[in-house]
Amino acid sequence: MSEHVSPPAGLSRRGLLGLLGAGAGGIVVGAAGGAVVGTTVATAADSGSAAGTVHPFFGAHQAGITTPVQDHLHFAAFDMADDATREDLISLLQDWTYAAARMTQGLDVSASGAVGGRPEAPPDDTGEALGLPASALTITFGLGPDLFERDGVDRFGIAARRPADLIVLPKFLGDDLVPAASGGQLCIQACADDPQVAVHAIRNLSRIGFGRAKIRWSQLGFGRTSKTSAAQATPRNLFGFKDGTANILADDTAGLDEHVWVPASGAAGWMAGGSYLVARRISQLIETWDRVRLVEQERIVGRDKAQGAPLSGGDEFTAPDFSKTDATGATSIDARSHVHLAHPDVNGGTRILRRGYNFVDGNSVLGSLDAGLFFLSYQRSPEQFVRIQKKLSTDAMNEYVRHVGSAVFAVPPGATEGSYVGAGLFA
């Protein structure tokens, strides 16, 4: 690995992971990089600081699902090139694994980096994250339904291995989906506490995919709207309300096994330890919402705005009491409130792990901000999302939101060192 690693197009075809075979135990060390052995990493980054937080890439599950939600997101959905082969898909997943494992450890995308290699060649790494620490970067890969089969063609020879759970989402009441924000054969979720680090990851992975896959749509998110750790404060969405109060937390092993991780007993064994990701771009009509009376905002959400306590009383973490009534005999929490309709009690116990982000993407010609929630949820089957979303068809909040993007992906289990994400699909 002391020799130059050629630029992405060539690099990809050669099968980077193959080159690594000479090294012991997976990711090997280049002259320009730090040493990566298992989950131990040595880089120039200040790993003592929060910015220096480094999450292991390899493991039973992919990182970026139960990892404490980082502050920033860059998400991209990809389509394979029309002429791409099964071999291209495998080499792409291998190259992405190699690069992701490096970048999440705070390293350049390859050992020759942004300024190494031959000066007469383009650098492997695009360079804008030079000098920045890992910033808690996680990179999570997913496989869309039509990777397995598109227009009746099984291009990659994997149609027979498509998990039955990997359905195409039905159209929901009020969906106003645009193709430019929907679907995709592959996805990459990059989360980091520094947006430049997340952008650098997507950019370099997109570059590595050149000729094999290209970005179909993408989304930046700037403010997490959930938490996956009890230590994280509950953030607020752009309606000004706390969001993600009742999320499934990383230490809730039983809850994760029941609701998030695909069990080993499933029909598609290669997905055991994986999950399913639903991504929904939800535009929020914030200017309209902002003109709604406070009591009405709270009625719609079912919680008070200041503390996030259910309107049945208590504090943020008090369980809502949907039977409690006020002096007029009406329930304190409206039956059409968001908290009621999304609650496990009215959805047969169904829960999902949310991991969404706020976004603002410019403005309309009318001067309103193009703002909303980029909803991300992980569940052991997309059916869980479908059940809750159908229940939300009568949600009083629907008047103020528009679902404009939708996608679903099978998220394979984590890779073991020396292998790559999705390897089980081709075994």
Added chain:
Amino acid sequence: MSEHVSPPAGLSRRGLLGLLGAGAGGIVVGAAGGAVVGTTVATAADSGSAAGTVHPFFGAHQAGITTPVQDHLHFAAFDMADDATREDLISLLQDWTYAAARMTQGLDVSASGAVGGRPEAPPDDTGEALGLPASALTITFGLGPDLFERDGVDRFGIAARRPADLIVLPKFLGDDLVPAASGGQLCIQACADDPQVAVHAIRNLSRIGFGRAKIRWSQLGFGRTSKTSAAQATPRNLFGFKDGTANILADDTAGLDEHVWVPASGAAGWMAGGSYLVARRISQLIETWDRVRLVEQERIVGRDKAQGAPLSGGDEFTAPDFSKTDATGATSIDARSHVHLAHPDVNGGTRILRRGYNFVDGNSVLGSLDAGLFFLSYQRSPEQFVRIQKKLSTDAMNEYVRHVGSAVFAVPPGATEGSYVGAGLFA
């Protein structure tokens, strides 16, 4: 101020600043807010941490120019409503000043806040920054050329007070401007270390302007590309190079007086202590750039990629030696390099204070990222920018960038407590 402050539309017409007259010394204290007296502030924010950094709003100059560049930007250009009057413009600037002074101190947009006031009314504050510290927020206001006169109409009675320096920028070679990212009668630059705080500021100021002004275009930026303090590390742009190495720093009083602040001796006396802002949305063809050889990238920039040292030798902060030649007799720094053409030595000593941000706004249908630099520069006259930009017409970097947005604004001096930004224009 213990009474409810009515929602923005009504609030604006009543002239918030007028309501404040009862309080001593400008910004007064509401029950829901912290006490703001001069530059001393008491809030729930952890002002000991970086996130709790609070910058004074009032002063000789507006904050957000020499303030250490924060990590995030939300910028918006506004046009006044067609039927807006001089009185509307004045009340808008007053209301914006009131709200900006509060928000920069980590307070809600008004004393009644996001959950105060009457529950039967919409909250004054939209709420998504509840519980977040000031995060070093600065809010900087500017006035565009056609605020003074548009289509020959002097709607606001200020045409005669237009500074001669406030020109409309000429068309530069290679400009490919779109109206949706150009111009504007007013602008607001909100910078903060937390993007949710910057977005909250623009959203609430836009809301306050409802009926009087609306957003014409806007831009989020996620990574600063300059520094204004020697303590800040030089950041990198999306070409992977350090940017802003030779910027004018906040402690360079002489440099600021010479290049940035409008002198008291100028013809438009109300601008003394102010500055002029140029905003340019510059798309970077990053996928194309990424395929350029390292030596060629460095030749185009004129600096090495790793350290940012000029190609004539030394380290990042060594002055470039444009006369130095290599073994072939060619100058070490190409005459068409960016560092050469932008240098004060070839521009009659002209300097500007840069304050730009990287951006990524989704992707094209071809799968390339819509990425670039949102260039912001402050100078005592837009002529400084014009001179440098004309010189850059032969910049070798032009092959990889497209200027798609352009705007210029007069940035009034800072407001004194009890007054408002731009007051001098109406005196």
